[in-house]
Amino acid sequence: MEQSKINELGDELYEALVARKTLPPLTSRGLDITVEDAYHIQQRMIARRIEKGEKVVGKKIGVTSQAVMNLLGVHQPDFGWLLDGMVYNEGESIPMDTLIQPKAEGEIAFLLKKDLQGPGVTAADVLAATEGVMACFEIVDSRIQDWKIKIQDTVADNASCGVFVLGDQLVDISQVDLALCGMVLEKNGEIVVTGAGAATLGHPVNAMVWLANTLGRLGIALKAGDIVLSGAMGAMVPVQKGDNLRCTIGGIGGCSVRFV
Numbered sequence: 001m002e003q004s005k006i007n008e009l010g011d012e013l014y015e016a017l018v019a020r021k022t023l024p025p026l027t028s029r030g031l032d033i034t035v036e037d038a039y040h041i042q043q044r045m046i047a048r049r050i051e052k053g054e055k056v057v058g059k060k061i062g063v064t065s066q067a068v069m070n071l072l073g074v075h076q077p078d079f080g081w082l083l084d085g086m087v088y089n090e091g092e093s094i095p096m097d098t099l100i101q102p103k104a105e106g107e108i109a110f111l112l113k114k115d116l117q118g119p120g121v122t123a124a125d126v127l128a129a130t131e132g133v134m135a136c137f138e139i140v141d142s143r144i145q146d147w148k149i150k151i152q153d154t155v156a157d158n159a160s161c162g163v164f165v166l167g168d169q170l171v172d173i174s175q176v177d178l179a180l181c182g183m184v185l186e187k188n189g190e191i192v193v194t195g196a197g198a199a200t201l202g203h204p205v206n207a208m209v210w211l212a213n214t215l216g217r218l219g220i221a222l223k224a225g226d227i228v229l230s231g232a233m234g235a236m237v238p239v240q241k242g243d244n245l246r247c248t249i250g251g252i253g254g255c256s257v258r259f260v
Contacts, residue, residue: 001037010044013157016143017045020100023143027150035078038155039218045158046081057227058082059215060138061207062159063151064200064231074151077201079211080159082227090168093260094139096241102141102162104239104257105232106185106247108178108197108204109136109166112226116208118216126208129222132170133178133204135247135255138229139163140236164229169253176251179203183233186246195234204230 009026016023026033026041033041050056063069063077088094096102113131141162144153154160178197185193201207207230212222222228239245239259248254 001031001033001040005031006037006040007044009156010041011048013041013045013143014048020097021143022100022145025144025148025150025153026156027152028148033152033156035152035155038152041156042080042158045156046083049083049085054083054085056081057084057087058229059211059222059226060159060161060164060229061200061211061231062154064207068232072149072151072154077207077210077231078151078155078159079214080161082161082164082229086161086163088163088165088257090166091256091258092165093258094163094165096259099139099141099162100143101147102139102239103236104185104245105138105140105236106183106193106195106234106249106255107136107138107232108200108230108249108252109134109164110204110208110228110230111170112222112224112228114224116212116222118213121209121212121216123205123209126205126212127173130173133173133176133252134170135167135249135253136229137165137245137247137255137257138232139165139239139257165255165257166227167253167255171252178205181250181252183247183249185234185237186248187237187239188244192237193234195232197233199233200231207231
């Protein structure tokens, strides 16, 4: 795809983000968009945000469950960029008028203490580079109308990332079995989703290995201090104004958020 078209689509997604509006799917426009093209469009969208003063604080991994892969017709995850303008802390309220069509996912967030530069990164490398893990919410949000996304649409749209909420407890990765730990997501006091670490490519560390090596092939490193959201442990939950959510992950702790 020509750079001018990549820039045009990236700008369109950025402007939709700023205006809080949706766009027809990029894949519905008769364009031949590859996944590689979609990552270039994503980079243009992120560059526009960085130009306005936002800073990169990490990455997110998406499409880590078999169900979502089947839905999108793909056989690998995707990734997006986390910026400081997306961060909320435990218990903070998120204004609904800053989002478009949000859904919440309970996840495990990794905090890195060392750089990870692929290719060739192993699970042992990820464990050695991790400062700790915490419970988090990723509030996914799509600039694509009615969530009618194919893999190219979500990749171009920064892997459908909206904002994220970090729990206030950082746990040593050696103190918890990340594959077996269970997740309970409550909405307004009722359990609506349960899941486990194994939902993310069999083990959240597998997702981290995939990310480090995929980024490495693109000449991008994960940096000490980066936050990485490792993928949903259960189904997405639609949210609306007035909702209170809590995610609790066995051995790691919890994370709460309110939508106002």
